[in-house]
Amino acid sequence: MNYEELYEPALLLHGHKCPAMPMGLRSGLAALEKLGVDRAKDGQLVALVEIGEDHCATCFADGVQMATGCTFGKGNIKRLHQGKWGMTLVDKKNQKAVRVVPKAEAMLANKKTEFFQEYRMKGVPASQVPLEVVQPLVDKISNAPVEAVFDVSEVFDYKWEEPPHSFDSFVCDECGELVVEPYGRVLGEEKVCIPCREKASAGK
Numbered sequence: 001m002n003y004e005e006l007y008e009p010a011l012l013l014h015g016h017k018c019p020a021m022p023m024g025l026r027s028g029l030a031a032l033e034k035l036g037v038d039r040a041k042d043g044q045l046v047a048l049v050e051i052g053e054d055h056c057a058t059c060f061a062d063g064v065q066m067a068t069g070c071t072f073g074k075g076n077i078k079r080l081h082q083g084k085w086g087m088t089l090v091d092k093k094n095q096k097a098v099r100v101v102p103k104a105e106a107m108l109a110n111k112k113t114e115f116f117q118e119y120r121m122k123g124v125p126a127s128q129v130p131l132e133v134v135q136p137l138v139d140k141i142s143n144a145p146v147e148a149v150f151d152v153s154e155v156f157d158y159k160w161e162e163p164p165h166s167f168d169s170f171v172c173d174e175c176g177e178l179v180v181e182p183y184g185r186v187l188g189e190e191k192v193c194i195p196c197r198e199k200a201s202a203g204k
Contacts, residue, residue, distance in 0.1 A: 017138055057107075
């Protein structure tokens with residue numbers, strides 16, 4: 001699938017127009033192309049995104065998810081909490097990876113635009129920024145040559161060790177909800193979930 005096919009579904013998933021989501025979408029597509037692999041239907045790929053929490057342009061990750069098929073639900077997208085916008089795509093079968101990162105000058109140019117200076121940095125939600133302000137920025141990112149916006153590494157070796165998946169579960173003795181086995185905790189004579197254990201520890 002190409003950018004044009006994925007942009008509208010990505011926008012529906014993401015919820016608003018902004019420059020970071022299409023930047024993530026293009027990053028993911030560039031990584032797929034460099035690795036020579038298809039979008040993940042299962043867990044054959046892993047995306048390692050370098051964004052953190054509570055900073056601008058984390059919308060980047062939604063574009064990566066749509067492009068690569070690495071999703072929160074499949075458990076094959078990981079947030080590295082580095083406060084950066086790079087992403088590494090790992091092909092688990094072949095133990096190969098590629099890193100794609102937006103060029104600093106491209107990111108800084110975005111931050112100098114009206115979209116950021118007059119709206120986002122003043123607390124205006126992205127969905128409330130006028131279309132005539134955000135659309136030129138989206139178009140610029142969508143249409144620029146890959147090499148003008150991104151640094152794409154060469155393919156490199158990446159040893160991925162697959163963690164075991166648990167299919168075992170139990171019913172919490174306190175709340176009666178189903179819990180995956182490794183997340184069980186002991187509370188006296190009971191086997192409970194983490195929230196119930198924490199609640200008991202807090203005396204609630």
